Amino acid sequence: MAFHAVRPAMVAGHFYPVDPQALTAQIQGLLAHAVPSDALVPPKALIVPHAGYLYSGPIAASAYAQLQPWRDVIRRVVLLGPSHHEHFPGVAVAGTGAFATPLGEVPVDHDAVFAMAQRAGVLVDDRPHAREHALEVQLPFLQTVLGHFRVLPLLTGMVEPGALAGLLDAVWGGPETLIVVSSDLSHYQPYEQAREQDTASVASMLALAPTLQQTDACGVSGVNALLMAARNHGLQATLLDMRNSGDTAGERGSVVGYAAVNFTMQTRHAVH
Numbered sequence: 001m002a003f004h005a006v007r008p009a010m011v012a013g014h015f016y017p018v019d020p021q022a023l024t025a026q027i028q029g030l031l032a033h034a035v036p037s038d039a040l041v042p043p044k045a046l047i048v049p050h051a052g053y054l055y056s057g058p059i060a061a062s063a064y065a066q067l068q069p070w071r072d073v074i075r076r077v078v079l080l081g082p083s084h085h086e087h088f089p090g091v092a093v094a095g096t097g098a099f100a101t102p103l104g105e106v107p108v109d110h111d112a113v114f115a116m117a118q119r120a121g122v123l124v125d126d127r128p129h130a131r132e133h134a135l136e137v138q139l140p141f142l143q144t145v146l147g148h149f150r151v152l153p154l155l156t157g158m159v160e161p162g163a164l165a166g167l168l169d170a171v172w173g174g175p176e177t178l179i180v181v182s183s184d185l186s187h188y189q190p191y192e193q194a195r196e197q198d199t200a201s202v203a204s205m206l207a208l209a210p211t212l213q214q215t216d217a218c219g220v221s222g223v224n225a226l227l228m229a230a231r232n233h234g235l236q237a238t239l240l241d242m243r244n245s246g247d248t249a250g251e252r253g254s255v256v257g258y259a260a261v262n263f264t265m266q267t268r269h270a271v272h
Helices: 020-032 053-070 110-117 136-145 161-170 191-206 220-232
Strands: 045-048 076-082 091-093 098-101 104-107 122-124 150-156 177-182 187-189 235-244 255-265
Touching: 020 053, 020 136, 045 053, 045 220, 053 136, 053 235, 053 255, 076 136, 076 161, 076 220, 091 110, 098 136, 104 136, 104 150, 110 122, 110 150, 110 161, 136 177, 161 220, 177 220, 187 191, 191 220, 191 235, 191 255, 220 235
Parallel strands: 045 177, 076 150, 076 177, 091 122
Antiparallel strands: 045 255, 091 150, 098 104, 187 255, 235 255
């Protein structure tokens, strides 16, 4: 397996600016309005939305602001998101050498790709990744808040959350590894109905209950898998932000929901 090709930025100029200076300025502006992290340990996982930055950028920034104190700690990011364009069984890992954005190239973790390729239900296939935005839109944020890092890009097809949770366990690693699950919440509901549905979905996330349905989140397989893995690893979930496109830049008659959720190891407090 050769890793020479670079996957180009396919949604630059559509989901986010194609000009590097404009992109940097937008991301820095979004991060400046996010609440910075005061945690004593780095995040182990994040749930982050993947719409255009105009719509979900402020919510995504709430998640990525948590990484800034750990810029030199996190060295690998497992990116897990749904395939919006291709339908296939299992999970597709990218076999390309790097992912490009207007801010530069992000190298793929080749060793992790080789390891994933040995597991049942995992395909090394660049085709689902070719037009997919769910992972790409996360990269400029990561390039801004982290130092040198590699990515393991995974797209979900038809796969059971339990099997997917097993794949996450295989690449869990230590504090050097961050898992980012890319998902929006409810789609095209009236504003108040979306708020009610998304509030229930977030309650399940905070309880680490893998009970979300396809209509609750487009990345439902990844979300439920992370909730399973988080419970098994003793993580705790914290809501950082929950809004929808009606709160940011869209009409309220039909909205898309977004949430940013942080997962960290539970901290033990001394008993006095």
